[in-house]
Amino acid sequence: MLPDGTLPDDYVVLDLETTGVSWYRDTIIEFGAVKVVDRKPVDTYQQLVNPMRNLNPFITQLTGITPDMLEPAPTLDTVLPDFLRWCGDDAMIGHNIMQFDIKFIDLAAQRILHHAVPNRIIDTLQMSRSMYPQYNRHRLVDLIQRFDIADVEEHRALSDAEQTQMCFEYMRDEQRRRDC
Secondary structure, three states: OOOOOOOOOOEEEEEEEEOOOOOOOOOEEEEEEEEEEOOEEEEEEEEEOEOOOOOOHHHHHHHOOOHHHHOOOOEHHHHHHHHHHHHOOOEEEEOOOOOOHHHHHHHHHHHHOOOOOOOOEEEHHHHHHHHOOOOOOOOHHHHHHHOOOOOOOOOOHHHHHHHHHHHHHHHHHHHHHHHO
8 A cells, every 4th residue: 555545546567587586696587567557457568688697497497488588688777777667657566576576676776777766666465464364375376366366377577467466456456345
């Protein structure tokens, strides 16, 4: 939620794929995002990023992204400014965005653009934990199955962003039902 307790109708849902889980040691290899206006998806963004380093075979196995796919892709110095322009000043929403995605983006923005990302951040992982304390697991795959959105999480940035957007709207509607 935003500081005033409301959820935005216009926002960007994003997901990243990275070379690993350490935001200070690893780097972004894929951006995926869904732009939403009046609670409806209106545009998508997907871009592979050349990490300029070797890719861990585990990441290839998890995501299906291979070194051959990344080699011709632009570097983060090119992609990040383009991505942030595309996002504009909309709120950024993601699953575990506070502990993962925004840390990668902020660190890169400070290095490349010399400033942090000023956008509002909403984490669907935190929303789920708050709304559904009776459940022990709140991974994206748990939510998409619980909300009957999909059976599997693809571990590709755009697909995961699309599923996160559906989870966000499901939880928003559920919260409205509870408030009535």
